[in-house]
Amino acid sequence: MSTRVVLVTGAAGGIGAAVVHAFAAEGYVVVAADLDRPTVPAHPAEARHGGTAPVPAAAPSTPGTVVPVRLDVTDEQDVARLVRWVEDEVGPLEVLVNAAGVLRPGVVTESSLADWQRMLAVNATGVYLVSREVARCLSSRRRGAIVTVASNAAGVPRVGMAAYAASKAAASSLTRSLGLELAPFGVRCNVVSPGSTRTPMLAALAGSPGSDDVPVLDEPAEARVVAGAPQDFRLGIPLGRLAEVQDVAAAVVFLASDAARHITVHELVVDGGATLR
Numbered sequence: 001m002s003t004r005v006v007l008v009t010g011a012a013g014g015i016g017a018a019v020v021h022a023f024a025a026e027g028y029v030v031v032a033a034d035l036d037r038p039t040v041p042a043h044p045a046e047a048r049h050g051g052t053a054p055v056p057a058a059a060p061s062t063p064g065t066v067v068p069v070r071l072d073v074t075d076e077q078d079v080a081r082l083v084r085w086v087e088d089e090v091g092p093l094e095v096l097v098n099a100a101g102v103l104r105p106g107v108v109t110e111s112s113l114a115d116w117q118r119m120l121a122v123n124a125t126g127v128y129l130v131s132r133e134v135a136r137c138l139s140s141r142r143r144g145a146i147v148t149v150a151s152n153a154a155g156v157p158r159v160g161m162a163a164y165a166a167s168k169a170a171a172s173s174l175t176r177s178l179g180l181e182l183a184p185f186g187v188r189c190n191v192v193s194p195g196s197t198r199t200p201m202l203a204a205l206a207g208s209p210g211s212d213d214v215p216v217l218d219e220p221a222e223a224r225v226v227a228g229a230p231q232d233f234r235l236g237i238p239l240g241r242l243a244e245v246q247d248v249a250a251a252v253v254f255l256a257s258d259a260a261r262h263i264t265v266h267e268l269v270v271d272g273g274a275t276l277r
Contacts, residue, residue: 002091002092003029003063003091004026004027004028004029004063004094004095005028005029005030005031005086005090005091005092005093005094005095006023006028006029006030006031006093006094006095006096006097006256007031007033007082007083007086007093007095007096007097007130007134008020008023008030008031008032008033008097008099009033009034009071009073009096009097009098009099009100009126009130010033010034010073010098010099010100010101010149011030011032011033011034011068011099012032012034012035012036013034013099013100013101013199013201014197014198014199014200014201014245015099015149015194015197015199015245015248015249016032016034016097016099016100016149017245018245018246018248018249019097019099019149019248019249019252019253020032020066021249022246022249022250022252022253023095023097023253023256024064024065024066025064026253026257027063027064028063028064028094028095029062029063029064029065029067029090029091030065030066030067031067031069031082031086031090032066032067032068032069033069033070033071033073033082033100034068034070034071034100035070035071035072036070067090069082069085073100073122073125073126073127073129073130074121074122074125074126074129075129076129079129079130079133080133083130083133083134083137087137092137092141093134093137093138093144094138094143094144094145095144095145095146095147095256096130096131096134096138096144096145096146096147097146097147097148097149097252097256098126098127098130098131098146098147098148098149098171098175099149099252100122100123100126101122101123101149101151101168102118102119102122102123103119103161103164103201103205104118104119104163104164105160105161105164105205106160106163107159107160107162108162108163111162111163115163116163119163119164119166119167120163120166120167120170122167123164123167123168123170123171124167124168124170124171124174127148127170127171127174127175128174131146131148131174131175131178131189134146135178135182135187138182138185138187139182139185139187142185142186142187143186143187144186144187144188145187145188145189145190145255145256145260146175146178146179146182146187146188146189146190147189147190147191147192147252147255147256148171148172148174148175148189148190148191148192149191149192149193149194149248149252150168150169150171150172150175150191150192150193150267151164151165151168151193151194151195152193152194152195152269152271152274152275152277153165153168154168154169154171154172154193155169155172155193155267155275155277156275157233158232158234159232159233159234160232168193171191172191172193172267175189175190175191176189176190176191176265176266176267177265179264179265180265183264183265188255188260188261188263188264189264189265190255190260190263190264190265190266190267190268191266191267191268192248192251192252192255192267192268192270193267193268193269193270193271194243194247194248194270194271195237195243195269195270195271195272195274195275196225196226196237196242196243196271196272196274197242197243197244197245197247197248198217198222198242198243198244198245199245200216202217202225202242203216203217203221206221206222206224206225217242222242225237225242226240226241226242228274235274235275235276236274237271237272237273237274238272238273238274239272239273240272241272242272243270243271243272247270248270251268251270255268
C-alpha cells in the first residue's frame with residue numbers, strides 16, 4: 001500500500017496545527033507548510049542550475065511523519081516549487097488542506113487598503129494558487145481530495161469583519177466551483193467553515209490578554225463570545241461552548257476520507273449552531 005501524503009497550509013496556526021496532528025494520527029505523511037517554517041528545499045533541477053536552497057537526499061516517508069516546510073501561499077513560484085518537491089521527494093499527494101489564513105478586523109470606513117489586500121492575498125488568492133497546483137496533480141491520477149478551511153463569517157454578515165468575510169467567501173466559492181470541475185476526475189473538493197474556535201486568533205479578536213505576545217482566551221472573554229453580542233447582530237452559540245481546534249480538524253479529516261467518498265462541493269459548518277445553519 002502506497003504512503004498517503006497530505007499537504008497542509010497554515011500548519012503553524014491553531015487549526016492548521018490540529019489538522020497536522022489529526023492526519024499524522026491517521027497514518028499520513030504530513031507536509032506541514034507555513035511561513036513560520038524552515039526554508040522550502042529547492043527542486044533538484046533548480047539546484048543543478050544554481051539554486052542555493054539545501055536539497056535533502058530523501059524526505060521522510062514513514063506513515064505519521066510530519067515534514068515541516070516554509071511556504072508563502074501568495075507566491076506563485078514558491079507554491080509551484082513546493083508542490084513539485086513534494087511530488088518528487090515525499091510522494092504523490094492525496095489530500096490538500098487549505099488552512100492558511102489571516103484576520104485583520106476593522107469596520108470598512110476605518111480599514112486600510114493594505115489590510116484588505118493582505119486578507120484577499122492569503123485567504124483567497126492563496127487558496128487559488130495552492131489548489132490550482134495540487135489539482136493538476138490529483139486530476140492526472142483521477143483521485144484525491146481538497147478541503148478548504150473557510151469561516152462561518154463567509155455566509156453571515158459580521159460587524160468589523162467585512163474584508164475577512166469577503167475573502168473567506170471567495171475561498172469557499174472557489175473551492176466548491178473547483179469541485180465541479182474536478183468531479184469528472186474523481187477529485188472531491190469541500191469546505192469546512194468554523195465558527196468561534198479556541199485559538200490565539202480568536203483571543204486577539206476578543207481582546208483577551210496573554211503572555212509572551214501570545215493571546216490566550218480568558219474566562220470573561222470566552223463568556224462574551226459564547227453569549228453573543230446583540231448590539232453587533234451576533235447570535236451566541238447554542239451549544240454553549242467554543243469549538244476546540246480538534247473539532248474542526250476532525251471535520252477536515254472526515255471530508256478527506258473515504259467515509260465521505262460521495263460528498264463534494266459541500267460546506268460543513270462547525271460552529272455549535274451559531275449561524276443557525
